[in-house]
Amino acid sequence: MTTTRDKPGILDGYRVLDCSIAMAGPFAAQRLGDLGADVVKVEPVTGEWQRHASAGGATGNRINVSFLSLNRNKRSLAVDLKAPAGKEVLRRLVADADVFLQNYRPGVAARLGVDYASLAAINPSLVYVSISGYGEDGPYARRPGQDLLLQAMSGAMLSTGRTDEAPRAAGQYLVDAVTASTAFEGVLAALLHRERTGEGQLVTVNMLDAITTLQMQELSVHTVGGLPQTRSAEPHAHVYIRSPYGAFRTADGYLVIAFPPLKTLGGLIGDDTLAAMDDEEHGWTHRDEIFARTAAGLLHRPTRHWLDAFEAAGIWAGPVYGYADLVDDPQIRHNGTFVTYDHPTEGRVTVPGFPYRFSAAPPRIDRGAPLTGEHTREVLAEAGLAEDEIEELFAAGTVVETS
Structure with missing residues (x-):
């Protein structure tokens, strides 16, 4: 620079x-x-x-x-x-x-x-x-x-x-x-x-x-789309995006996931119920259940394992950094x-x-x-x-x- x-x-x-x-x-x-x-x-x-x-x-x-x-x-x-x-x-x-x-x-x-x-x-x-x-x-x-x-x-x-x-x-x-x-x-x-x-x-x-x-998009969903701003029982990261969307604990840290295909995600974490759900229908109506299932499935492996697996599967995911991680990022x-x-x-x-x-x-x-x-x-x-x-x-x- x-x-x-x-x-x-x-x-x-x-x-x-x-x-x-x-x-x-x-x-x-x-x-x-x-x-x-x-x-x-x-x-x-x-x-x-x-x-x-x-x-x-x-x-x-x-x-x-x-x-x-x-x-x-x-x-x-x-x-x-x-x-x-x-x-x-x-x-x-x-x-x-x-x-x-x-x-x-x-x-x-x-x-x-x-x-x-x-x-x-x-x-x-x-x-x-x-x-x-x-x-x-x-x-x-x-x-x-x-x-x-x-x-x-x-x-x-x-x-x-x-x-x-x-x-x-x-x-x-x-x-x-x-x-x-x-x-x-x-x-x-x-x-x-x-x-x-x-x-x-x-x-x-x-x-x-x-x-x-x-907040142009969020407020338009409310003012034009007429949808209420409703938080969930689970710590979902955004009220107007389908589940799973947010930060999740792994075996050694945290990562974030952004609205992955549920069939792909369920297959990777070994959850058949999740894999059988529909992205758009259940992603909204079963938001808390999907979040909880995703959270449970990620706990038994370290962050690096999941990031590599998600990248190979085309799932949008990433690490949760602190400032020390940020300044050293390549x-x-x-x-x-x-x-x-x-x-x-x-x-x-x-x-x-x-x-x-x-x-x-x-x-x-x-x-x-x-x-x-x-x-x-x-x-x-x-x-x-x-x-x-x-x-x-x-x-x-x-x-x-x-x-």
């Missing part, structure tokens, strides 16, 4: 002002930086909130791992936007910016004077992206847009698992991640529109819509899914890389996550502030710099 600048990036020459915090906004901005955009992270003089929040208890030297993972390919400008001089600094930057990204709580952008109308008056060609939890307005606009709360509200947690068990969340920040991807797509589409028309615009993205539209290594680079304070860093490939302009890592205000002075100089103006801002504490 390319990690150094040997070709111009697709977004070279574009300036992004990233005023977002936590995961969704910073993740979207990082992807823009990976494609070559000059991303300036505009953060408080004390540093963005995520700098001070641990990730699974992991810490770094001067940058914790959660911030490190979401803020590569950015420069940091640390400025007090509550101070009049700080607001003026941001307005100077907006004049030459291409994208402005924020996920403030409702009303905060307007109070700071950085709402779309205010900034579009300075730069009509600006692509302004606002990320919220539930929408810009409406009855839930002021609710906290936290990942688990949105997973629960989305309906997804009741599409898997047992009827008598508590709903289970995804094992990652799923809503944050899909919202980041949605915002990233929105920026690219709005920039393409601007290239064609010269117009900037407001792009609004919210977490509730992002996770809802991700396909992951072949793809270059992870990238390794040297960070000035955190040392050798290995992290997930880029989810896309471009032959003419590959993504790359030009810099790791910045220290708080590490690039304040150079960003202000680029915005046209004179040296004496910059020194006044430092003296007043409106901006800070860390080296």
Whole structure:
């Protein structure tokens, strides 16, 4: 995977002002930086909130791992936007910016004077992206847009698992991640529109819509097909897919199976009753029985035995990985899914890389996550502030710099 600048990036020459915090906004901005955009992270003089929040208890030297993972390919400008001089600094930057990204709580952008109308008056060609939890307005606009709360509200947690068990969340920040991807797509589409028309615009993205539209198939089965969302007594992996479908214990671990032909599966695991069942009829009407029979049949052999047998029979199956298994997988290594680079304070860093490939302009890592205000002075100089103006801002504490 390319990690150094040997070709111009697709977004070279574009300036992004990233005023977002936590995961969704910073993740979207990082992807823009990976494609070559000059991303300036505009953060408080004390540093963005995520700098001070641990990730699974992991810490770094001067940058914790959660911030490190979401803020590569950015420069940091640390400025007090509550101070009049700080607001003026941001307005100077907006004049030459291409994208402005924020996920403030409702009303905060307007109070700071950085709402779309205010900034579009300075730069009509600006692509302004606002990320919220539930929408810009409406009855839930002021609710906290936290990942688990949105997973629960989305309906997804009741599409898997047992009827008598508590709903289970995804094992990652799923809503944050899909919202980041949605915002990233929105920026690219709005920039393409601007290239064609010269117009900037407001792009609004919210977490509730992002996770809802991700379930296009499932919700259509409910809204168009009229089928209820009914969990099973067994831990079936999806309410709208026939049995068996899910994770199963073997003699030495786990594997997953996706809707195999019941006759073939029954023959392999030695279950004549299963082999005599019809895929489409019994796969729905006898979902729990099929799951239980499959589970019992897989217990007496190790995972590798079953994976080899299923592959030979054309059954869709696969291993259940932990992270240690994932990073050592031969396909992951072949793809270059992870990238390794040297960070000035955190040392050798290995992290997930880029989810896309471009032959003419590959993504790359030009810099790791910045220290708080590490690039304040150079960003202000680029915005046209004179040296004496910059020194006044430092003296007043409106901006800070860390080296």
